[in-house]
Every structure is written in structure tokens, then in C-alpha cells.
Amino acid sequence: xxxxxxxxxxxxxxxxxxxxxxxxxxxxxxxxxxxxxxxxxxxxxxxxxxxxxxxxxxxxxxxxxxxxxxxxxxxxxxxxxxxxxxxxxxxxxxxxxxxxxxxxxxxxxxxxx
Amino acid sequence: xxxxxxxxxxxxxxxxxxxxxxxxxxxxxxxxxxxxxxxxxxxxxxxxxxxxxxxxxxxxxxxxxxxxxxxxxxxxxxxxxxxxxxxxxxxxxxxxxxxxxxxxxxxxxxxxxxxxxxxxxxxxxxxxxxxxxxxxxxxxxxxxxxxxxxxxxxxxxxxxxxxxx
Numbered sequence: 033x034x035x036x037x038x039x040x041x042x043x044x045x046x047x048x049x050x051x052x053x054x055x056x057x058x059x060x061x062x063x064x065x066x067x068x069x070x071x072x073x074x075x076x077x078x079x080x081x082x083x084x085x086x087x088x089x090x091x092x093x094x095x096x097x098x099x100x101x102x103x104x105x106x107x108x109x110x111x112x113x114x115x116x117x118x119x120x121x122x123x124x125x126x127x128x129x130x131x132x133x134x135x136x137x138x139x140x141x142x143x144x145x
Numbered sequence: 146x147x148x149x150x151x152x153x154x155x156x157x158x159x160x161x162x163x164x165x166x167x168x169x170x171x172x173x174x175x176x177x178x179x180x181x182x183x184x185x186x187x188x189x190x191x192x193x194x195x196x197x198x199x200x201x202x203x204x205x206x207x208x209x210x211x212x213x214x215x216x217x218x219x220x221x222x223x224x225x226x227x228x229x230x231x232x233x234x235x236x237x238x239x240x241x242x243x244x245x246x247x248x249x250x251x252x253x254x255x256x257x258x259x260x261x262x263x264x265x266x267x268x269x270x271x272x273x274x275x276x277x278x279x280x281x282x283x284x285x286x287x288x289x290x291x292x293x294x295x296x297x298x299x300x301x302x303x304x305x306x307x308x309x310x
Contacts, residue, residue, distance in 0.1 A: 047196045050284055051294060061279050066305040086251040086276075098303055102251030104276030118305055124297045125274045126286035130249065130264065132299040133274060 061123050062105040065098075071116035072096060073141040080109045080117070094139045100125055101133035116141075169201045170291055173211035175231055177263065179218030182277040183245040187215065195280045202287055208234040213290060216267060217244045219253040220260040228266050240290050243269045244283065246276040 048055045077096045081089040088102040089109065110117045127133050174187055190197040191204065205211050208231045220228065232241070243263040246252050249272050250262035263269055273286035288294040 046193050047199065048194055048281075050195070050281055051200070051288055055281055058279075058281055061281070064274070064303065066303050068305055070306075086246060087254070088251060099251070100298065100301075100303065101249035101272055101274045102246055103274065104246045104251065106276075120301075120303055120305070122298075122301055122303075123275075123279060123282050124285045125278075125282060126289040126296065127272045127274075127298050128270065128289065128296050130272050132296070133249070133272065135301070135303045137304060 058123055059121075062107065063119050063121050063123055064100050064103045064105050064125070065107075065109050065117045066120035067096065067098070067137045068116050068118075069138045069140040071113070071141050072137065072139045074139060076113055076116060076141065077139055080112060083108050083112050091139075096137040096139055098135045098137055099133060100135060101127070101130055169203070170212045170287075171203050171205040171210050172213045172215055172287075173205055173208050173231070173235070175214055175216045175228065177216055177218035177224050177228060177248070178221035178259065179245065179247055183217035183247075186277045186280050186283060187217075187244070189280045190283060195284060197284060197287070200284070200288070208232075209236065211235050212238070213240040213242060213287070214267070215242050215244050216263045216269075217248055218263075219247040219250075220263045220266050221258055222260060223258075225266060232267055240270045241267045242271045242273060242286060242290055243267075244273045244286070245278055246274060248272075249274055252276070 074091065077091040081091055085106060085108065086102050086104050088099045090097045110119065174184065176184060189195060214232060214235060243249055248263040253259050253261045255261035260266055271286055271290040273282060275282050278286070285294060289296050
């Protein structure tokens with residue numbers, strides 16, 4: 033009997049149940065950032081927009097526009113401002129319209145940060 | 146009087162069409178200048194852990210046999226004719242899925258060499274973000290494309306109240 037057959041029997045079914053049940057490995061995926069509006073100021077938003085390598089962040093007045101479609105989940109904004117940006121944990125991001133991927137993040141922070 | 150019933154019948158018909166189409170779907174991948182990271186993840190869909198054949202999706206090398214075009218990369222301008230020919234060779238009804246941040250207009254700005262987004266050249270139905278999108282994200286995108294899963298990202302805000310976890 034070939035060895036791979038025995039190994040397969042020992043390991044059992046490895047296939048994910050994904051759409052029916054959540055997949056355990058999803059927790060380890062790099063995911064786009066989630067923002068805390070209370071910690072975001074105009075200065076910080078400008079700094080994050082300058083850091084972003086894929087033009088996913090743009091500031092317009094008191095709103096930070098986040099394009100989840102352009103985001104590469106590199107984590108640079110999270111490293112630059114750990115108090116204001118965290119990982120969202122969302123990986124199911126397919127959209128039927130690119131406009132659904134652009135999110136408005138209000139800037140509610142006060143003073144410099 | 147018969148109007149609500151007609152509406153009901155039409156809805157039932159639409160649901161059954163989605164069900165029929167969702168049962169078996171052939172995918173042609175189209176690399177429009179990607180770095181091959183997306184291709185690696187697409188390749189993993191056929192591996193035992195993800196096994197997309199269990200959901201009725203299959204890869205085909207011929208556009209003429211394909212129902213769905215999975216385009217990766219920022220759509221370089223040198224590829225315009227090939228992309229159009231591939232799309233035209235597919236029989237209808239057909240779907241186009243833009244895959245990865247490049248295809249969605251993230252990584253490259255439009256310039257003399259690239260369009261910067263697949264949407265400029267092809268009529269895209271579903272957009273899958275990620276750099277590269279994980280096989281799970283690709284599976285969800287494919288299932289959204291055939292109406293077997295609802296789109297989730299429309300209701301996400303990417304705003305987190307309270308402190309960081």
C-alpha cells in the first residue's frame with residue numbers, strides 16, 4: 033500500500049468546511065485596518081495617508097476615506113499609530129460595486145497626537 | 146390581482162436560475178501583469194484544504210469553456226487586445242471577477258503602461274480585495290459572484306469603538 037494512502041487515512045479529512053462553518057485558519061490572515069475615530073486627528077490622518085503605500089487612505093476635511101479595495105493589509109498604519117488603528121479581522125471583502133469598498137472614517141480626535 | 150403572484154413567480158425563477166448557475170461554473174484566470182502572488186493563491190484553491198471542486202467550481206484553460214473570468218494584475222496597456230479577445234471568446238452569460246489590490250486600482254496609478262485597474266477595460270461584476278487575497282477570500286468572492294453568499298463588505302464600517310484589542 034502506498035505510504036501517502038496510509039498517511040491520508042491517519043490524518044482524516046483536511047478540507048475546510050468554509051462557507052458552511054468558519055475556518056480556523058482565518059484568524060491568522062493579514063486583514064485591513066479598523067480605525068478608532070476618537071483617536072484620529074487631522075495631523076495623524078495626514079501622517080497615515082503619507083505612510084500608506086497603496087493610496088488606500090485620503091483625508092478630505094474631517095473625514096478619512098479608506099478604500100478597502102486598494103488596501104494591501106501591510107500593517108504600516110497599524111505600526112505607526114497602534115492606539116488609533118487595529119486589525120479589523122475581516123477577510124470576506126468581496127464587493128459587487130467598488131464604491132462599497134470606500135469607507136468614511138470621521139476624525140473625532142482633539143489636539144495633536 | 147395577479148400582479149403579486151407574477152412578481153412572486155419571477156422571484157422564484159430568478160432564485161432557481163441562480164441555483165442552476167451556481168451548481169457548476171468554469172473559471173478562466175487572466176494574468177494582466179500581476180506579480181503572481183494572486184496566481185499562487187488561486188492555485189491553492191484546488192489543493193485539498195480548500196478543494197473548490199466540492200463547490201462546483203472548475204478551472205478551464207479555454208475561454209470558450211469558461212463562465213467566469215478571474216482577472217489579476219493592474220491591466221497593462223500592452224494586454225488590451227488579448228484581454229478583449231479573451232472576454233469576447235467567452236459564451237454568455239459571463240462574469241468577470243477582479244482579483245487583488247492591483248486589479249482594484251490600489252497598487253499602480255494609471256500611467257503610460259498600465260490602466261491601473263481591470264475595471265477600465267472589462268465589465269467587472271465582483272471585486273475581491275487583498276494583496277494577495279487569501280484562498281478563503283477568493284472562495285467567498287466566487288460564491289458572491291454566483292449569488293450563493295451575500296456581499297458582506299457593504300455593511301462593514303472599519304470603525305472600531307473603544308480601545309484596541
